[in-house]
Amino acid sequence: MVMKALIIIMSFDMTVFWCATLEVCGRFHRNSSELLKSWKLLESRSREEAKFMRKFKKRSRPLTVGLEGIRKIKRLSILKFIQRLVSATVRALLTLQ
Numbered sequence: 001m002v003m004k005a006l007i008i009i010m011s012f013d014m015t016v017f018w019c020a021t022l023e024v025c026g027r028f029h030r031n032s033s034e035l036l037k038s039w040k041l042l043e044s045r046s047r048e049e050a051k052f053m054r055k056f057k058k059r060s061r062p063l064t065v066g067l068e069g070i071r072k073i074k075r076l077s078i079l080k081f082i083q084r085l086v087s088a089t090v091r092a093l094l095t096l097q
Contacts, residue, residue: 011089
């Protein structure tokens with residue numbers, strides 16, 4: 001009985017910590033994506049400046065947390081993490097019975 005309570009408490013603590021961390025990273029990615037989209041509203045003073053901004057916008061990517069080409073943390077990562085964590089916790093509790 002003590003082991004089950006300990007597993008539940010540890011699972012809850014880690015869930016809260018990682019959900020908060022993933023939420024911050026997901027918001028960071030979303031805000032940087034919105035920033036890049038907002039550059040479309042900029043007005044340029046000259047042709048050269050407009051040409052430079054077009055090239056710069058095409059080259060720029062949203063800032064992300066994670067390893068480039070391997071794993072990026074986005075808003076959807078939070079849902080996937082919670083789903084996997086809940087299923088793993090339920091499996092652990094079922095094996096202790």
